[in-house]
Amino acid sequence: MESPRDKKYFAKKKVCRFCTESIEMDYKNVDMLSRYISDRKKIVPRRNSGLCAGCQRELAAAIKRARFMALLPYTVLH
Known part of the structure; x- marks a missing residue:
């Protein structure tokens, strides 16, 4: 018998x-970036997003830039 x-x-x-x-x-594409942010406003890890390593690095840089420009929030509102 086979085991799992x-x-x-x-x-x-x-x-x-x-x-x-x-x-x-x-x-500047906030709708696209918000898909890769969790409900706690953290960047979703690569294993969950399904992106390659290079695109994940570019995504993280774009999200951080959008946060700096006040297009995306850093944290959840209390």
Whole structure:
């Protein structure tokens, strides 16, 4: 009898949306950036967002720039 460890599972490979659709990342596009921010206003990690490493770095820089320009909040309102 096979144990669960012996079964071979094929996980669906995550594909970076920005690379495949060649979307330009811009700090002024607040609607797009807000999809990659949690409800606590933290940047979503790469394992959850499904982005490649380079796009995740660009996304973090764009979110930080938008926060500095007061387009996105740093924290949740109390």
